[in-house]
Amino acid sequence: MNSLHFQNIMRAVPGFGFLLVSQVLGNTIQSRGQRFQRRIDDRSSQFSNFLDRDDPTSNVPIQDLPPADDGIVCPPEDQDDTGTTKVTLIIPITDATGCYEFKTPDFGPDSRYPNALYQAYECTYEIRLPNKDLRPTFSISKDDFELQQGNTAGTTCPSDNFILKNIDETGMSEDDVKPFDNNVQYCDELTGDKLFTVIPGENNDNRFQIIFKANKFTRRRGVRGLLCF
Incomplete structure (x- = not known):
């Protein structure tokens, strides 16, 4: 159909142009809506199998965290015999x-995190993001969390513990120990999976922290989690 023929049809059929434009616009809006829904579905799919590398239906690209700057490792290679040895891993x-x-x-599956050589070690994983506008998620499966038990009242973790800083938790739970703004602390085991939104900003220089502490006594499996963008 040439341009002149199309123009003649438009003049001959009142309202045809409006209907045609409306249909095109409607199809565009529907297409955008479908793409948006697919993104939501993909995001949901990520968290339904977010730690299952063996799941053949999982298409989520998972990679290891980069190594820390300056070769710092956890547990610390040199530990103080008079107190807790602290190291910070800049990632x-x-x-x-x-x-x-x-x-x-x-x-x-069959491993245990190392005990401290002396009193305890504390590793701060300081994860630095490209910019402060990013809001990635951090997820923990209850099946991938096992630390030494807390006190009998369940209000403190005097021995081994796990802390997340600069995050927003999706729903508080009975697992939370000593909750405070933008931070959570856990030990022992979890009763349910956890999902957090990382909220770096001006005051923390585009970063959030994962802190892991272990003493010289009881060992457990440890913690595995996933940071997704």
Whole structure:
């Protein structure tokens, strides 16, 4: 159909142009809505199998966290015999796509994280994001969390513990120990899966922290989680 023929049809059939434009616009809106819904479905799919590398239906790209700057490792190679040895692992994220897997030392099906050589060690994983506008999620499956038990009242973790800082928790639970603004602390086991939104900003310089502490006594499996963009 040439341009002149099309113009003649438009003049001959009142309202045809309006209907045609409306149909095109409607199809465009519907297409955008479908794409948006697919993104939501894909996001939901991520968290339904977010730690199952063996699930053949999972198409989520999962990679290990980059190594820390300056070769710092956890547990610390040199430990103080008079108190808790603390180290900070600076981990920059430059590619804000897909998911990154976090694991405490020696995490595995039949493994246990190392005891401290003396009193205790405390590792702060300081994960730095490319910019403060990103809002990635951090997820923990209850099946991938096992630390030494807290006190009998369930209000403190005097021995081994796990802390997340600069996050917003999706729903508080009985697992939360000593909750405070934008931070949570856990030990023992979890009663349910956890989902958090990372909220870096001006005051924390585009970063959030994962803190893991272990003493020289009881060992457990540790913690595995997923940071997704």
